[in-house]
Amino acid sequence: MNCITNESIQRFIDCETNLDESVLIKNHLSKCEQCASRVEAQQKLADDIKLALSEHQENYIEIPKINIPHQINRRRPVLKMRMIYALSAACLLSFFVLTFPNKGDFDQDEITMLESFDDDFDANLPVDQQKMMIHVVDPTGKVTEFHVK
Amino acid sequence: METFEKIYTDNYEAMFRVARKMVYDVDVVADIVQEVFIYFFDKVNSGDVVRYPKSWLYRATYNKCIDYWRDKKRFVALDLLDSCEIEEYNTDHSEMKAVLNKAIDKLKPQEKFLIVLYSEGLSYKEIAEVTEMKFSSVGKTLSRLLKKIEQKLIYQYDELYN
Numbered sequence: 384m385n386c387i388t389n390e391s392i393q394r395f396i397d398c399e400t401n402l403d404e405s406v407l408i409k410n411h412l413s414k415c416e417q418c419a420s421r422v423e424a425q426q427k428l429a430d431d432i433k434l435a436l437s438e439h440q441e442n443y444i445e446i447p448k449i450n451i452p453h454q455i456n457r458r459r460p461v462l463k464m465r466m467i468y469a470l471s472a473a474c475l476l477s478f479f480v481l482t483f484p485n486k487g488d489f490d491q492d493e494i495t496m497l498e499s500f501d502d503d504f505d506a507n508l509p510v511d512q513q514k515m516m517i518h519v520v521d522p523t524g525k526v527t528e529f530h531v532k
Numbered sequence: 533m534e535t536f537e538k539i540y541t542d543n544y545e546a547m548f549r550v551a552r553k554m555v556y557d558v559d560v561v562a563d564i565v566q567e568v569f570i571y572f573f574d575k576v577n578s579g580d581v582v583r584y585p586k587s588w589l590y591r592a593t594y595n596k597c598i599d600y601w602r603d604k605k606r607f608v609a610l611d612l613l614d615s616c617e618i619e620e621y622n623t624d625h626s627e628m629k630a631v632l633n634k635a636i637d638k639l640k641p642q643e644k645f646l647i648v649l650y651s652e653g654l655s656y657k658e659i660a661e662v663t664e665m666k667f668s669s670v671g672k673t674l675s676r677l678l679k680k681i682e683q684k685l686i687y688q689y690d691e692l693y694n
């Protein structure tokens with residue numbers, strides 16, 4: 384049998400050879416002194432390298448608490464804010480729809496209330512802080528005006 | 533999918549050890565490892581799937597170490613750096629290890645990384661996965677690198693004693 388390659392020696396010392404290969408290598412090493420010493424030298428070099436590289440290693444590595452940027456929680460407030468905007472928009476819209484129904488078609492048998500915003504309507508204020516006018520129309524057609532703040 | 537916290541606690545020490553072997557400054561190492569995990573967190577958080585987190589983390593750690601070297605080279609002349617480190621070895625460590633470390637430092641960055649992974653006890657399969665090298669060529673590459681280190685050792689001894 385030919386002498387073993389450096390690669391085979393490497394895989395042999397790293398236990399990366401399959402069973403057949405291992406048997407062949409071991410058989411050869413029992414007969415070839417030269418290869419046996421090559422294996423020994425390569426094993427020693429590998430061990431020395433591992434040892435040398437471990438020289439600077441701490442015995443104990445403390446795992447610090449990681450400072451994750453607050454990305455997990457960042458999305459929820461945004462969603463919440465969006466929902467608030469959407470809801471206020473929906474409220475405003477429904478108010479406008481209720482404020483200007485098809486006028487002149489009142490059923491005069493009952494009291495009708497019409498709410499509308501004052502002239503100085505502030506779009507930046509939430510709905511519940513808007514000044515509002517309520518017109519109450521009674522069955523006689525009399526209109527009473529209320530101001531709600 | 534494992535939680536980020538679990539991946540962090542399971543892999544922190546391994547990444548720290550590897551970074552420590554690539555870069556000697558402990559404070560820098562801690563920063564590098566922290567950055568690697570934040571980078572990983574951002575990646576996962578943005579919806580990317582990392583199939584082999586450990587391999588990914590090894591690669592990211594390596595890349596961060598390379599970045600650090602590149603930055604450092606801008607400020608410090610390499611010769612000066614070498615002599616500083618050797619002095620440090622001589623006071624604290626045996627000569628064999630010092631000389632060996634010097635020889636390893638002379639390898640190309642990706643070669644040193646391979647040796648570092650090897651020293652960490654990674655199997656050939658794991659090494660292939662991290663370095664994206666063919667599994668069948670890991671043994672050959674390692675034996676070649678060991679020979680290269682041996683050559684550098686012989687050269688260094690010649691320089692020292694002849």
Ligand SMILES: [Zn+2]
Pocket residue numbers: 385386387411415416417418419
């Ligand atoms: Zn032989």
